[in-house]
Amino acid sequence: MxxxxxxxxxxxxxxxxxxxxxxxxxxxxxxxxxxxxxxxxxxxxxxxxxxxxxxxxxxxxxxxxxxxxxxxxxxxxxxxxxxxxxxxxxxxxxxxxxxxxxxxxxxxxxxxxxxxxxxxxxxxxxxxxxxxxxxxxxxxxxxxxxxxxxxxxxxxxxxxxxxxxxxxxxxxxxxxxxxxxxxxxxxxxxxxxxxxxxxxEPGAGLWPYEDVSIGNEVVIADLAQLETLIIWPKLFRRLVAYFFEGHAGLEQFDDWIRQDPVHRDDSLQLPDGEKGNIHDTYSISGDSLRLRFNPEQLIITPDPKPLF
The missing domain is CATH 2.40.50.90 (OB fold (Dihydrolipoamide Acetyltransferase, E2P))
Known part of the structure; x- marks a missing residue:
């Protein structure tokens, strides 16, 4: 908190x-x-x-x-x-x-x-x-x-x-x-x-052009397409790692992100105060991705200190 x-x-x-x-x-x-x-x-x-x-x-x-x-x-x-x-x-x-x-x-x-x-x-x-x-x-x-x-x-x-x-x-x-x-x-x-x-603000920076948001969803088939998009950078970085591993489309992304709760599926506080993870912040349908919340509504927990 x-x-x-x-x-x-x-x-x-x-x-x-x-x-x-x-x-x-x-x-x-x-x-x-x-x-x-x-x-x-x-x-x-x-x-x-x-x-x-x-x-x-x-x-x-x-x-x-x-x-x-x-x-x-x-x-x-x-x-x-x-x-x-x-x-x-x-x-x-x-x-x-x-x-x-x-x-x-x-x-x-x-x-x-x-x-x-x-x-x-x-x-x-x-x-x-x-x-x-x-x-x-x-x-x-x-x-x-x-x-x-x-x-x-x-x-x-x-x-x-x-x-x-x-x-x-x-x-x-x-x-x-x-x-x-x-x-x-x-x-x-x-x-x-x-x-x-x-x-x-009318025409303020990137906001009129945001591709992936609460109101906008987009099909993301590969890394080349991802590089053209305005998307929450934290999610972008995870998608890059996912595509670098050879995946195509988003069918396996949700399973992939949940496999690593430290470096992929960060812990965070959701807007309602409940504990959650990155996988709670988006919705996927086929290869289409949209956000469930504006990123500023979240509060992210830093990576845990190593045990040794």
């Missing part, structure tokens, strides 16, 4: 990187809800809670990937696949614009690698809640410097959440809400308000 009160976060100052000038071909691949971050004080990150027991994963440059808390943008690249690229790239481009990066050019033969940018790295700070299951820093992302003390414990109110890049991407209609129960309930409620407003 999501925490009922505003939880304490930690403010961590540092720099955002989207390009390594000495080795651009091995540089970051920014997208709509992650960015590389170099903290001024690495110990502040190492001291954060590990929600799934995973240590913070830094590279040799002492950068860590930041996963934007509470949102999920369409995938620009995932296991050599992607979602509908118009809005996936729009979320990425708006993310980098909000962080302050200018004139970003991507490699022609490696379209997720930055070939050049006018200003890199850039100062910023993360109001961090912890380390998530993939070793990434989970938090709210802010551009520019902060006059608050590095490492200061922060209670996040709605107004502070609204200033984050996370919330700005949501208001622009460029991402889904993806609430985990590590986020304070008050902030989840506020994100739900923001996405409700975005869904109602």
């Amino acid at each position: 999501a925490r009922p009160t505003k939880s304490r976060y930690t403010l961590i100052k540092g720099k955002y990187w989207i390009y390594y000038p000495d080795m651009p071909r091995q540089g970051p691949e920014p997208d709509g809800d992650t960015v590389r971050f170099e903290p001024d004080n690495i110990d502040l990150v190492l001291d954060l809670p590990r929600f799934s027991g995973k240590r913070a994963e830094f590279n040799k440059r002492k950068n860590i990937a930041v996963r934007y808390e509470g949102i999920d943008a369409l995938e620009t690249h995932f296991r050599e696949t992607h979602q509908e690229l118009g809005f996936a790239n729009a979320a990425r481009d708006e993310n980098l614009r909000l962080l302050g990066f200018e004139n970003v050019v991507y490699s022609s033969d490696s379209p997720n690698k930055v070939q050049s940018v006018d200003n890199n790295p850039l100062p910023g700070y993360v109001i961090a809640s912890g380390i998530e299951a993939n070793g990434r820093l989970l938090g709210l992302v802010y551009a520019d410097a902060s006059d608050r003390e590095d490492g200061k414990n922060v209670f996040v109110e709605d107004a502070l959440l609204d200033q984050s890049v996370n919330a700005k991407l949501l208001r622009a209609g460029l991402c889904y809400v993806e609430p985990y129960d590590t986020m304070p309930m008050s902030l989840i409620v506020h994100l739900r308000r923001l996405i409700a407003q975005a869904r109602k």
Whole structure:
């Protein structure tokens, strides 16, 4: 169950990187809800809670990937696949614009690698809640410097959440809400308000074009078709794994997802407060898929910590 009160976060100052000038071909691949971050004080990150027991994963440059808390943008690249690229790239481009990066050019033969940018790295700070299951820093992302003390414990109110890049991407209609129960309930409620407003705005971002939703179902026959769709990214990632195993159509998908309650069939809280799993969030008829709930109505449980 999501925490009922505003939880304490930690403010961590540092720099955002989207390009390594000495080795651009091995540089970051920014997208709509992650960015590389170099903290001024690495110990502040190492001291954060590990929600799934995973240590913070830094590279040799002492950068860590930041996963934007509470949102999920369409995938620009995932296991050599992607979602509908118009809005996936729009979320990425708006993310980098909000962080302050200018004139970003991507490699022609490696379209997720930055070939050049006018200003890199850039100062910023993360109001961090912890380390998530993939070793990434989970938090709210802010551009520019902060006059608050590095490492200061922060209670996040709605107004502070609204200033984050996370919330700005949501208001622009460029991402889904993806609430985990590590986020304070008050902030989840506020994100739900923001996405409700975005869904109602005429022509707001991806919402008029969403292919798989409560009201829209679509036939998904294979991976090539899946890559063209606007669909909840968490479900997309599971469908990618399913098709990579050689399945065709959706006939076996429900059985497949239930076979792994950790990496496929995540535990979550349903809108009525009952416990459920990913398999409770969709309906399949033949090869047609639709959602039973808007993703923001769910509260997802992080992967469990390993027993050993």
